[in-house]
Amino acid sequence: xxxxxxxxxxxxxxxxxxxxxxxxxxxxxxxxxxxxxxxxxxxxxxxxxxxxxxxxxxxxxxxxxxxxxxxxxxxxxxxxxxxxxxxxxxxxxxxxxxxxxxxxxxxxxxxxxxxxxxxxxxxxxxxxxxxxxxxxxxxxxxxxxxxxxxxxxxxxxxxxxxxxxxxxxxxxxxxxxxxxxxxxxxxxxxxxxxxxxxxxxxxxxxxxxxxxxxxxxxxxxxxxxxxxxxxxxxxxxxxxxxxxxxxxxxxxxxxxxxxxxxxxxxxxxxxxxxxxxxxxxxxxxxxxxxxxxxxxxxxxxxxxxxxxxxxxxxxxxxxxxxxxxxxxxxxxxxxxxxxxxxxxxxxxxxxxxxxxxxxxxxxxxxxxxxxxxxxxxxxxxxxxxxxxxxxxxxxxxxxxxxxxxxxxxxxxxxxxxxxxxxxxxxxxxxxxxxxxxxxxxxxxxxxxxxxxxxxx
Amino acid sequence: xxxxxxxxxxxxxxxxxxxxxxxxxxxxxxxxxxxxxxxxxxxxxxxxxxxxxxxxxxxxxxxxxxxxxxxxxxxxxxxxxxxxxxxxxxxxxxxxxxxxxxxxxxxxxxxxxxxxxxxxxxxxxxxxxxxxxxxxxxxxxxxxxxxxxxxxxxxxxxxxxxxxxxxxxxxxxxxxxxxxxxxxxxxxxxxxxxxxxxxxxxxxxxxxxxxxxxxxxxxxxxxxxxxxxxxxxxxxxxxxxxxxxxxxx
Amino acid sequence: xxxxxxxxxxxxxxxxxxxxxxxxxxxxxxxxxxxxxxxxxxxxxxxxxxxxxxxxxxxxxxxxxxxxxxxxxxxxxxxxxxxxxxxxxxxxxxxxxxxxxxxxxxxxxxxxxxxxxxxxxxxxxxxxxxxxxxxxxxxxxxxxxxxxxxxxxxxxxxxxxxxxxxxxxxxxxxxxxxxxxxxxxxxxxxxxxxxxxxx
Numbered sequence: 001x002x003x004x005x006x007x008x009x010x011x012x013x014x015x016x017x018x019x020x021x022x023x024x025x026x027x028x029x030x031x032x033x034x035x036x037x038x039x040x041x042x043x044x045x046x047x048x049x050x051x052x053x054x055x056x057x058x059x060x061x062x063x064x065x066x067x068x069x070x071x072x073x074x075x076x077x078x079x080x081x082x083x084x085x086x087x088x089x090x091x092x093x094x095x096x097x098x099x100x101x102x103x104x105x106x107x108x109x110x111x112x113x114x115x116x117x118x119x120x121x122x123x124x125x126x127x128x129x130x131x132x133x134x135x136x137x138x139x140x141x142x143x144x145x146x147x148x149x150x151x152x153x154x155x156x157x158x159x160x161x162x163x164x165x166x167x168x169x170x171x172x173x174x175x176x177x178x179x180x181x182x183x184x185x186x187x188x189x190x191x192x193x194x195x196x197x198x199x200x201x202x203x204x205x206x207x208x209x210x211x212x213x214x215x216x217x218x219x220x221x222x223x224x225x226x227x228x229x230x231x232x233x234x235x236x237x238x239x240x241x242x243x244x245x246x247x248x249x250x251x252x253x254x255x256x257x258x259x260x261x262x263x264x265x266x267x268x269x270x271x272x273x274x275x276x277x278x279x280x281x282x283x284x285x286x287x288x289x290x291x292x293x294x295x296x297x298x299x300x301x302x303x304x305x306x307x308x309x310x311x312x313x314x315x316x317x318x319x320x321x322x323x324x325x326x327x328x329x330x331x332x333x334x335x336x337x338x339x340x341x342x343x344x345x346x347x348x349x350x351x352x353x354x355x356x357x358x359x360x361x362x363x364x365x366x367x368x369x370x371x372x373x374x375x376x377x378x379x380x381x382x383x384x385x386x387x388x389x390x391x392x393x394x395x396x397x398x399x400x401x402x403x404x405x406x407x408x409x410x411x412x413x414x415x416x417x418x419x420x421x422x423x424x425x426x427x428x429x430x431x432x433x434x435x436x437x438x439x440x441x442x443x444x445x446x447x448x449x450x451x452x453x454x455x456x
Numbered sequence: 457x458x459x460x461x462x463x464x465x466x467x468x469x470x471x472x473x474x475x476x477x478x479x480x481x482x483x484x485x486x487x488x489x490x491x492x493x494x495x496x497x498x499x500x501x502x503x504x505x506x507x508x509x510x511x512x513x514x515x516x517x518x519x520x521x522x523x524x525x526x527x528x529x530x531x532x533x534x535x536x537x538x539x540x541x542x543x544x545x546x547x548x549x550x551x552x553x554x555x556x557x558x559x560x561x562x563x564x565x566x567x568x569x570x571x572x573x574x575x576x577x578x579x580x581x582x583x584x585x586x587x588x589x590x591x592x593x594x595x596x597x598x599x600x601x602x603x604x605x606x607x608x609x610x611x612x613x614x615x616x617x618x619x620x621x622x623x624x625x626x627x628x629x630x631x632x633x634x635x636x637x638x639x640x641x642x643x644x645x646x647x648x649x650x651x652x653x654x655x656x657x658x659x660x661x662x663x664x665x666x667x668x669x670x671x672x673x674x675x676x677x678x679x680x681x682x683x684x685x686x687x688x689x690x691x692x693x694x695x696x697x698x699x700x701x702x703x704x705x
Numbered sequence: 706x707x708x709x710x711x712x713x714x715x716x717x718x719x720x721x722x723x724x725x726x727x728x729x730x731x732x733x734x735x736x737x738x739x740x741x742x743x744x745x746x747x748x749x750x751x752x753x754x755x756x757x758x759x760x761x762x763x764x765x766x767x768x769x770x771x772x773x774x775x776x777x778x779x780x781x782x783x784x785x786x787x788x789x790x791x792x793x794x795x796x797x798x799x800x801x802x803x804x805x806x807x808x809x810x811x812x813x814x815x816x817x818x819x820x821x822x823x824x825x826x827x828x829x830x831x832x833x834x835x836x837x838x839x840x841x842x843x844x845x846x847x848x849x850x851x852x853x854x855x856x857x858x859x860x861x862x863x864x865x866x867x868x869x870x871x872x873x874x875x876x877x878x879x880x881x882x883x884x885x886x887x888x889x890x891x892x893x894x895x896x897x898x899x900x901x902x903x904x
Contacts, residue, residue: 351642
């Protein structure tokens with residue numbers, strides 16, 4: 001049976017067991033920090049419920065909130081752009097760059113710009129962007145995408161960072177001290193900040209009431225970039241809008257605790273008006289979100305505030321890594337967002353899960369992730385992407401299991417085969433299950449056979 | 457109280473002892489247990505693989521076998537969850553609806569319906585308690601480490617009535633074992649890794665047995681234990697609860 | 706305008722049935738001591754805090770002014786504020802060794818201090834200077850983020866187009882989860898909590 005993209009990548013990932021253990025333990029530790037922080041908030045579950053309801057309400061009035069947000073932002077002197085898809089988003093940004101003859105650009109973390117492959121697009125146009133979040137800076141130098149939406153370089157060890165910085169920033173070979181490496185990044189990036197002409201940021205929350213965008217960072221790299229440069233472009237998906245300033249109280253209390261276990265990030269920045277003489281732009285992007293909004297089973301995945309708590313708790317993500325999901329936003333939330341964009345390409349992702357349900361429990365906005373994973377599995381089959389072999393087997397199973405006679409006969413045959421022809425079952429070629437674990441013993445009698453002969 | 461015993465297909469075929477223990481335990485507690493003999497499978501393997509539309513046959517057979525009981529009791533959290541959430545009969549939705557309300561996993565049946573306070577059971581061993589995901593998060597058999605709520609555990613509550621037992625909880629109290637149905641075949645590498653990690657977590661507590669309310673999880677961990685030539689055995693919760701006389705007493 | 710209309714039409718078409726907004730009625734338990742909770746939160750965020758009188762704070766400022774020629778004051782009640790920074794670029798501002806800013810209020814729940822654009826002549830100041838001294842008055846402290854946003858929304862005046870909650874120094878754990886303080890921004894961030902004047 002040919003393996004799925006995720007399964008093949010996950011197998012490769014697991015080939016290095018010590019490294020898998022390290023990756024798993026590192027992320028589990030982040031999950032534990034989240035638990036510790038949540039335990040200190042007696043209102044935690046009520047806060048989650050409130051956040052979920054605020055987001056549900058917003059989605060049910062999304063057009064009104066988007067237009068209200070746009071109107072306020074415009075009255076604040078901000079230029080608002082709309083992009084239907086990634087290509088349009090990229091062209092808008094390029095347009096602003098060309099208009100002002102910009103050469104020096106810094107960018108703080110924005111998963112949306114990753115989704116739109118902005119850096120690659122601009123590079124092809126001869127425009128370089130420096131990612132200033134330390135984790136993103138590291139992966140950018142390595143020409144890799146981020147593997148985690150909050151901790152982009154979580155898959156890398158100190159030695160990897162040291163090698164990268166030695167190659168690109170001229171740091172001492174073999175010096176793996178995090179303070180030394182961070183200091184090197186600090187001075188490299190400070191130089192970029194100080195000369196930046198354009199700062200691109202993401203948006204954590206866009207407040208309809210005031211037209212403000214809120215950006216949360218631990219490094220302050222969004223702020224330095226924006227205030228040093230002359231032009232600020234904030235990129236947001238349509239689902240980032242929230243109704244009122246007071247709702248920020250709920251979301252900011254949940255976001256950092258869910259993401260890293262901190263009570264709040266070092267900087268929670270509210271940008272509403274550009275300084276006189278400078279420009280501020282907001283690009284509002286659809287890129288499949290309005291389609292997802294129309295899917296009643298999947299629309300509440302749009303409530304996501306990109307905290308990655310689901311990544312950290314997912315036993316599969318921890319043991320397969322972000323790259324095995326072959327999509328910008330990985331993990332459990334990515335597995336219910338990506339199929340909306342391209343069901344065929346991402347048909348493996350809903351199956352990269354045991355449906356344990358832990359993700360749903362940690363989601364600060366109560367997205368029923370594991371239930372959506374199950375529902376996407378039905379969609380995969382409905383659209384014909386389940387694979388011929390699997391479809392044949394499933395049809396066979398359904399036939400056998402719905403007939404008492406066939407069920408009993410097959411069961412007996414299977415057990416007989418296991419007991420008398422063990423080599424068949426024990427062939428790692430035929431029986432994938434047997435690769436790394438022993439099969440159960442095959443009893444001579446099933447329960448119903450025992451019952452008939454002993455009880456009836 | 458008319459109780460029908462719902463025997464998971466893989467328990468019927470590979471772990472009949474679990475069904476025997478479930479039946480005997482209920483009978484000891486004064487319950488008249490009937491076993492519909494034409495039952496097959498709840499349909500979960502197909503449904504979780506994206507083929508829920510093929511489960512009509514299983515659904516109809518289930519409804520046929522289990523209509524007319526006051527309670528339908530099953531020693532498997534995942535099968536019960538599947539029936540509760542997905543049992544459907546388009547021709548007679550009412551009937552399916554009634555059954556969905558009557559199906560219980562055996563642990564919750566014993567604590568919530570029968571409300572048993574004591575058991576005549578004896579199992580003098582160190583036992584690791586595995587919290588199977590569907591039973592825990594789906595049926596709420598116990599509190600969950602992710603949720604901020606008062607702790608409780610129906611399985612542990614029942615096990616605490618067993619004389620001589622020493623219950624151990626692993627460091628990661630409710631991480632998934634990795635079985636996941638067809639996941640164990642289609643994502644074999646991660647599935648096994650998860651199982652190995654679960655087993656190692658239990659073994660840290662130097663347990664002699666690993667138990668839980670779902671034989672599928674235990675089957676997965678048993679496969680790993682046997683491949684590693686470990687003396688540690690798996691045993692279903694009902695088998696412990698049913699153990700009134702044990703060698704050594 | 707075409708894209709805008711297309712997106713809004715799709716949203717209008719696809720949005721779910723109306724649901725209402727919940728009441729926001731949450732409080733963080735400060736254990737009866739706002740100041741203590743605030744200081745504990747500051748410590749947890751990696752910030753040093755000093756509790757003192759206005760006189761002590763002023764003395765601290767005057768001592769620093771003698772040491773650092775390029776001191777930049779933005780606290781109006783402390784000394785004349787330096788408004789020349791408004792026109793300076795990042796490279797020029799980077800030379801500032803020590804900057805004094807007043808936070809409008811502090812949040813006990815998490816040690817965050819609200820610094821608004823109204824209280825500084827250049828928004829880059831809190832990030833670019835070598836040392837940042839943030840001052841906040843004891844009687845301005847609030848318990849949690851809900852109260853914080855009440856303060857912000859009832860402050861009639863827009864917060865000057867830019868406001869930021871600063872909770873401790875810049876930090877990162879991006880290098881194998883090792884926490885490094887002062888990733889960017891100031892190398893030191895002492896927070897002065899100034900007590901109310903005793904009558």
